[in-house]
Each structure stands twice: as C-alpha cells, then as structure tokens.
Amino acid sequence: MTTAPTTHAAALALGDDALVLSHRLGEWAGNAPVLEEEVALANIALDLLGQARVLLSLVGDEDELAYLREERSFRNLQLVEQPNGDFAHTLARQLYFSTYQRLLYRELATGDTPLTGLAAKAVKEVAYHQDHAEHWTLRLGDGTPESHRRMQQACEALWRYTGEMFQPLDGLDIDWPQLEADWLTSVTGVLERATLTVPEGPRTGAWAAGAGRQGLHTEPFGRMLAEMQHLHRSHPGATW
Amino acid sequence: MTAVTTDTQEAEAQAAHEAAFDAAVAAEERIEPRDWMPDAYRASLVRQIAQHAHSEIIGMQPEANWITRAPTLRRKAILMAKVQDEAGHGLYLYSAAETLGTSRDELLDKLHAGRQKYSSIFNYPTLTWADVGAIGWLVDGAAITNQVPLCRCSYGPYARAMVRICKEESFHQRQGYESLLALSKGTPEQHAMAQDAVDRWWWPSLMMFGPPDGESAHSAQSMAWKIKRHSNDELRQRFVDICVPQAQALGLTLPDPDLRWNEERGHYDFGPIDWTEFWDVLKGNGPCNEQRLDRRRQAHEEGAWVREAAAAYAAKHGEARA
Numbered sequence: 001m002t003t004a005p006t007t008h009a010a011a012l013a014l015g016d017d018a019l020v021l022s023h024r025l026g027e028w029a030g031n032a033p034v035l036e037e038e039v040a041l042a043n044i045a046l047d048l049l050g051q052a053r054v055l056l057s058l059v060g061d062e063d064e065l066a067y068l069r070e071e072r073s074f075r076n077l078q079l080v081e082q083p084n085g086d087f088a089h090t091l092a093r094q095l096y097f098s099t100y101q102r103l104l105y106r107e108l109a110t111g112d113t114p115l116t117g118l119a120a121k122a123v124k125e126v127a128y129h130q131d132h133a134e135h136w137t138l139r140l141g142d143g144t145p146e147s148h149r150r151m152q153q154a155c156e157a158l159w160r161y162t163g164e165m166f167q168p169l170d171g172l173d174i175d176w177p178q179l180e181a182d183w184l185t186s187v188t189g190v191l192e193r194a195t196l197t198v199p200e201g202p203r204t205g206a207w208a209a210g211a212g213r214q215g216l217h218t219e220p221f222g223r224m225l226a227e228m229q230h231l232h233r234s235h236p237g238a239t240w
Numbered sequence: 241m242t243a244v245t246t247d248t249q250e251a252e253a254q255a256a257h258e259a260a261f262d263a264a265v266a267a268e269e270r271i272e273p274r275d276w277m278p279d280a281y282r283a284s285l286v287r288q289i290a291q292h293a294h295s296e297i298i299g300m301q302p303e304a305n306w307i308t309r310a311p312t313l314r315r316k317a318i319l320m321a322k323v324q325d326e327a328g329h330g331l332y333l334y335s336a337a338e339t340l341g342t343s344r345d346e347l348l349d350k351l352h353a354g355r356q357k358y359s360s361i362f363n364y365p366t367l368t369w370a371d372v373g374a375i376g377w378l379v380d381g382a383a384i385t386n387q388v389p390l391c392r393c394s395y396g397p398y399a400r401a402m403v404r405i406c407k408e409e410s411f412h413q414r415q416g417y418e419s420l421l422a423l424s425k426g427t428p429e430q431h432a433m434a435q436d437a438v439d440r441w442w443w444p445s446l447m448m449f450g451p452p453d454g455e456s457a458h459s460a461q462s463m464a465w466k467i468k469r470h471s472n473d474e475l476r477q478r479f480v481d482i483c484v485p486q487a488q489a490l491g492l493t494l495p496d497p498d499l500r501w502n503e504e505r506g507h508y509d510f511g512p513i514d515w516t517e518f519w520d521v522l523k524g525n526g527p528c529n530e531q532r533l534d535r536r537r538q539a540h541e542e543g544a545w546v547r548e549a550a551a552a553y554a555a556k557h558g559e560a561r562a
C-alpha cells in the first residue's frame with residue numbers, strides 16, 4: 001500500500017474505469033471502419049491502460065488487482081463495461097466518459113493528492129480522447145440519415161449509465177454537482193451541434209443502487225472478465 | 241508536321257527517359273514520384289507495396305486475437321502498441337502506393353476480392369499466448385531480414401517508409417524474443433507453451449522468404465531495378481544464421497533435425513522446406529485463409545456507413561476527407 005487510504009477508493013474506481021474501457025477499446029483491434037481509426041482507438045486504449053496501471057499501482061499490485069479480483073470487487077462505472085456495439089455506440093460511450101474524465105482530471109490536476117501527478121499528465125490525453133469523440137459525434141450525427149439514426153440510438157441507449165459518474169468518490173475534494181452541470185452543458189452542446197436530440201430518459205437505471213461504484217455490474221461484464229483473466233489465472237504465480 | 245515525325249519524336253523522348261531512368265538506378269539514385277519510370281516498374285512496385293501493406297493489416301488479426309487475454313497489464317500494453325504499429329505500417333505503405341497513382345480504396349477492393357495477396361504467414365492461427373512471442377521473434381524477425389535491404393530500394397517513398405517500419409519491426413522482434421525468454425525460463429507449462437509455438441512457427445517463417453530462387457516469378461527483374469537486393473534463398477539463409485544462436489540463448493530447439501553448422505560454407509545447413517504446404521497455403525488452403533479475409537471484408541463492410549457519414553459530413557461542411 002503506497003498511498004493514504006483516503007484516496008484508495010477513488011484510485012481504485014478511476015483505475016478500474018480506465019482498465020475496463022481500455023479493454024473494450026482493445027476489442028476493436030482489426031475491426032475498425034477505417035485504418036486511421038485502428039490507430040486512434042488503439043491510442044486511446046493505450047492511454048487508458050497507462051492511466052489504469054498508475055492508478056492501480058497506488059492501491060496495490062496492478063496485476064493482482066486486474067486479474068485476481070472477482071466481478072463484485074470491481075469499482076468501475078457500468079458505462080465503461082458496456083459492450084462496444086457499433087462504432088456509434090463506442091463513440092457515444094467515449095464522448096460521455098471522456099467528457100467526465102476531462103472535467104474531473106482538470107480539477108484533480110490542481111489539487112494536492114496522490115492522484116495529482118497522474119491527473120496532470122492524463123488531462124492532456126483525455127482532452128484528445130474527448131476531441132476525437134466529439135469530432136465523430138459531429139460526423140455521425142450530421143453525416144447520413146443512417147449514421148444519424150445509429151448515433152441517436154447509441155446516445156439514448158447509454159444515457160442511463162451517465163448519472164452514476166457524479167456520485168462522490170471518497171477522499172476527492174470535488175464539487176460534484178458542479179461537475180455534473182458542466183458535463184451536461186458540454187455533452188448537450190456537442191449533441192446539439194451534431195443535430196442530435198439530447199436524450200430525455202433517466203440518467204440512472206431503476207435498480208442502480210450505486211451500481212458499478214458499489215460493485216454491481218451488468219451481465220456482459222462477467223464474460224469480459226472471464227476472457228481477460230483466464231490465462232493469468234490458469235498459471236497461478238507464473239511470471240510473464 | 242506529319243504523324244510519322246511525331247511518332248519518331250515520341251520514341252526518341254521515350255528512349256531518353258529510359259536512359260535517364262536506367263542511369264539513375266545504376267547510380268543508386270532514388271526514383272521519386274514525379275520522375276519518369278517504366279510502366280512495368282510502376283506496376284511491379286504497386287504490386288509489391290500493396291502486398292506488403294495488406295500483410296500489415298491482415299497481420300493485425302492473429303495478434304489482436306490475444307489482446308483481450310494478455311496475461312499481465314505490461315504485456316497487454318506492449319501487444320496493443322505492437323498491433324497499433326502494424327496499422328501504422330499499413331498507413332505508410334498505402335500512402336507510398338498512392339504516390340504511384342493507386343488509391344488505398346482501390347487496393348483494399350483488390351484485397352477483399354482476393355485479387356491481391358498478403359503474406360501467407362498470417363494464414364496460420366495463434367493458438368496460445370506463446371504464439372504472440374513466437375510471431376514477434378520469428379515473423380517480425382523474418383520481416384526485418386526481408387525489409388532492411390528495402391530501405392535502399394530504388395523507389396524513394398518506399399525506401400523511406402521502410403526505414404521507419406524497420407525501426408519498429410526490430411523493436412517488435414526484441415519484445416517477442418523477450419516474451420519467449422520469460423516463458424522459456426518460466427514454469428514447465430510455460431516452457432512447453434513456448435517450445436510448441438516455436439515448433440509451429442519455424443517452418444512457416446522460413447517460407448516467408450518466398451519460393452526457392454529458381455521458382456521466384458518476379459525476382460530477376462526486381463533485382464535489376466534495385467527494388468530487391470538479395471535473392472530469396474540468400475535472405476532465408478541469413479535468417480537461419482541469425483536465429484540458430486538466438487534459439488540456443490532462449491533455451492528452445494528449432495524443429496529441424498538437419499540443422500547444423502557447415503564450416504565450409506560458413507552457414508547453417510537446414511532441412512528441406514515443405515513447398516507443397518507453401519503453395520497450398522498460397523492458393524488459399526491454409527488454416528485461416530478464409531477466416532482472415534472474411535474478417536477483413538466484414539470489418540470493411542460494417543464500417544461502410546461510418547466512411548459514408550464522414551464523406552457526407554465533409555461534403556456538407558467543406559472539410560477535406562479524413
């Protein structure tokens with residue numbers, strides 16, 4: 001244990017977010033719609049994996065945490081574990097999450113916690129992720145009727161996972177209601193410019209109960225972990 | 241002016257162009273996109289660069305197969321970065337082909353239609369994690385042996401792309417070697433996994449250098465144009481000579497009972513290659529030919545609406561196409 005326990009929970013939650021979304025993006029390798037996006041999605045995945053490794057290492061051994069925890073012990077948002085779906089779903093997920101990360105890390109970068117160094121470096125990375133997602137949201141929203149329909153559907157399908165992001169994380173001195181207001185302003189601005197309708201549904205599920213941050217995940221997450229962890233777990237104690 | 245005179249003048253101009261081109265090649269000067277070049281030279285380069293570009297992007301598949309199962313976060317980061325590099329190599333190479341007047345879309349269509357090839361090595365499956373290490377060590381290793389001489393290729397944009405690519409490939413080769421070493425020195429199960437992978441990848445890697453010199457369709461002309469610098473068999477021998485001591489250092493054996501140092505030749509002798517298998521895989525009967533091409537077509541087809549959206553947006557907003 002290398003950091004004050006007050007920020008452990010936050011480092012774990014944010015580390016899990018980065019780890020899980022990186023994994024999902026890694027599933028795109030070889031499947032992207034255009035070669036430039038193979039490079040871009042891998043870039044984002046690699047940035048997030050780098051962040052995850054720093055954050056998890058603040059809490060303990062990165063591999064033990066990634067590979068030997070059970071589903072109920074992961075603290076990531078349900079948003080980031082959602083399956084990739086089509087390119088629109090992947091980019092809507094990225095827009096929602098990167099906007100959150102950009103706003104949150106900007107705040108954390110000015111503080112003085114064990115997370116400050118990571119946040120200061122990562123805020124530049126996530127600014128690029130958010131720009132990339134915004135760029136594609138505009139193109140898909142304001143592209144063809146088909147892309148508009150797909151993007152609208154994706155934005156709506158993922159909307160219910162966005163409320164969870166603003167539950168306070170212990171040990172972080174953040175004005176969470178303000179963060180949420182800024183997030184809504186930013187995201188709705190992008191959606192409107194993309195000629196998309198801002199979803200009107202609830203931003204948490206009926207059974208949220210704190211959801212991912214409390215270790216309650218969606219069904220696809222267990223299968224994701226099974227795939228991610230199986231090799232490591234098949235060789236207990238091995239080094240790679 | 242009569243037509244006959246024009247023909248004569250054209251023939252003279254053509255002869256002058258050819259002489260200048262031959263002289264430039266002989267003097268080891270680079271041919272650049274705006275320079276005059278024989279049609280056959282252009283066609284030969286497009287064929288070779290396209291095949292190389294296609295190999296980079298098809299080659300992402302067998303390794304991407306293990307990204308989601310990489311056994312540590314460090315290995316996962318290395319593998320993701322490697323697969324990303326291969327996509328980047330594809331980009332450089334399609335750009336090099338574009339300087340010859342052939343678009344990426346056109347080349348991809350040919351790949352998807354099965355009218356252009358990619359390296360047959362990627363028609364073998366990655367069955368265990370050790371295959372990722374074996375590919376890095378042997379397949380990237382063979383690619384480097386093939387490609388380092390291409391850094392001096394007579395066509396400038398291809399030669400320059402190869403300089404960048406070779407730097408990254410040698411990084412991949414070292415990482416693959418290091419990953420196999422960790423397995424070889426690991427638990428008995430890990431060691432066995434590494435040995436099994438090397439057993440399966442060794443012979444296909446030797447086939448990456450192409451058919452024996454006597455049966456290589458494009459070799460002689462490519463050598464004359466200084467696109468190619470060494471024969472298939474020369475490069476294959478060079479690769480074997482590099483690998484044998486590395487395998488010893490890894491604590492792994494190469495699956496060839498005939499492999500031994502030949503003092504007289506100053507090279508390792510090696511056993512006969514199964515060329516029936518080579519031609520079979522080339523013709524489409526490898527373990528993964530259909531799977532690789534289907535996956536590529538599927539990604540392309542499923543991405544069509546995204547590319548159309550980008551084009552429509554660009555047209556509406558007057559931006560250059562991505």
Ligand SMILES: [Fe+2]
Pocket residue numbers: 296325326329405409
């Ligand atoms: Fe490559």
Ligand SMILES: [Fe+2]
Pocket residue numbers: 326380408409412
């Ligand atoms: Fe490579």
